[in-house]
Amino acid sequence: MNSQLKRGTLELCVLSIVNEHDCYGYELVNRISECMQVTEGTIYPLMKRLKDSGTIDSYIVESQEGPPRKYYKITDIGASELERLSGEWFEFIDSVNKLLKGDKG
Amino acid sequence: MNSQLKRGTLELCVLSIVNEHDCYGYELVNRISECMQVTEGTIYPLMKRLKDSGTIDSYIVESQEGPPRKYYKITDIGASELERLSGEWFEFIDSVNKLLKGDKG
DNA sequence: TCAAGGTATCTTGCTTTACAAGGTACCCCG
DNA sequence: CGGGGTACCTTGTAAAGCAAGATACCTTGA
Numbered sequence: 001m002n003s004q005l006k007r008g009t010l011e012l013c014v015l016s017i018v019n020e021h022d023c024y025g026y027e028l029v030n031r032i033s034e035c036m037q038v039t040e041g042t043i044y045p046l047m048k049r050l051k052d053s054g055t056i057d058s059y060i061v062e063s064q065e066g067p068p069r070k071y072y073k074i075t076d077i078g079a080s081e082l083e084r085l086s087g088e089w090f091e092f093i094d095s096v097n098k099l100l101k102g103d104k105g
Numbered sequence: 106m107n108s109q110l111k112r113g114t115l116e117l118c119v120l121s122i123v124n125e126h127d128c129y130g131y132e133l134v135n136r137i138s139e140c141m142q143v144t145e146g147t148i149y150p151l152m153k154r155l156k157d158s159g160t161i162d163s164y165i166v167e168s169q170e171g172p173p174r175k176y177y178k179i180t181d182i183g184a185s186e187l188e189r190l191s192g193e194w195f196e197f198i199d200s201v202n203k204l205l206k207g208d209k210g
Numbered sequence: 211t212c213a214a215g216g217t218a219t220c221t222t223g224c225t226t227t228a229c230a231a232g233g234t235a236c237c238c239c240g
Numbered sequence: 241c242g243g244g245g246t247a248c249c250t251t252g253t254a255a256a257g258c259a260a261g262a263t264a265c266c267t268t269g270a
Contacts, residue, residue, distance in 0.1 A: 005194070099141075100191065
């Protein structure tokens with residue numbers, strides 16, 4: 001899969017999933033992998049960026065199935081960021097599809 | 106506009122436009138700018154990459170309105186590349202939209 | 211006991227590509 | 241001759257996806 005296409009949209013995908021329910025990184029990798037190829041080397045740095053920018057918070061939960069999990073929770077900032085990115089995404093689709101159809105505007 | 110979103114799709118847009126009719130770089134910048142923000146610093150290097158990869162050819166045409174124009178023409182390789190990228194794009198939209206809706210698959 | 215495999219985290223280095231900024235040069239008009 | 245529109249190109253920077261590798265927890269089975 002064209003990894004360039006994912007640029008910018010993975011942030012949207014992660015925020016959308018975390019907005020539904022708190023998730024840990026490994027879970028996100030598996031969840032997103034059901035729809036598109038993605039690896040830990042992509043997701044973990046992304047979660048760090050999102051946390052640094054205040055769009056998500058995190059907390060640790062012990063697990064019986066392995067090492068502790070770092071769960072992520074969306075913040076108010078994250079919720080409005082999700083709103084913004086979502087709008088941007090659908091606008092972008094329209095723009096590209098118009099170009100592909102040969103329309104103007 | 107989120108410049109990360111454009112990654113990978115600008116190549117598709119350019120090929121789609123050039124597939125309709127031969128274009129020169131400056132014209133492509135203006136044409137695409139009707140739909141999304143894009144600059145010469147993006148398009149000219151892209152055209153060079155496309156030519157290097159054999160998806161487009163170019164030829165010079167004198168102009169009364171300024172310096173000579175470098176027109177681009179799609180090749181057979183470019184046409185099938187356009188087909189491939191187009192499919193990839195629509196598949197990608199579906200994947201992202203499924204994730205946003207919370208569907209599986 | 212200890213190796214293997216699943217779970218879970220993180221980092222380093224590479225690569226691609228959008229873009230700002232700057233440069234060159236043509237043409238016409240005032 | 242100077243300004244503005246047209247047209248080309250390059251350099252350097254930044255963002256972000258990903259391969260690869262490191263660490264460590266837990267369970268299962270030989």
